Amino acid sequence: xxxxxxxAMIILTLVFTILxxxxxxxxxxxxxxxxxxxxxxxxxxxxGAPYLSAFQLLIYAGAVTILLLATIHAGxxxxx
Numbered sequence: 665x666x667x668x669x670x671x672a673m674i675i676l677t678l679v680f681t682i683l684x685x686x687x688x689x690x691x692x693x694x695x696x697x698x699x700x701x702x703x704x705x706x707x708x709x710x711x712g713a714p715y716l717s718a719f720q721l722l723i724y725a726g727a728v729t730i731l732l733l734a735t736i737h738a739g740x741x742x743x744x
Contacts, residue, residue, distance in 0.1 A: 670710060677703040694732045701725035 680700035687693040705720035 666710075670707070673703055673707045673710065677707065690736055691733075694729060694736070697732075698725050698729040701729070 677700055680696050680703060684693050684696035684700060687696060701720060701724040705717045705725060708714075708720055709717035
């Protein structure tokens, strides 16, 4: 049963990563990347690395996503 959960999380991560690379809308691609990072954090937690999981959530799924969204928003204000 545990192996099935790991495989499902890996497939979910791959799906979100492919979506992040293939989507034309930048906002949707950023959100797909955030979901992929959340799935990677869940994989880390399932593998017994809770500190690495927390780091993944805080830095990649949180801070990097916010920085990307702020950059997109700043570019829209200037009209670029």
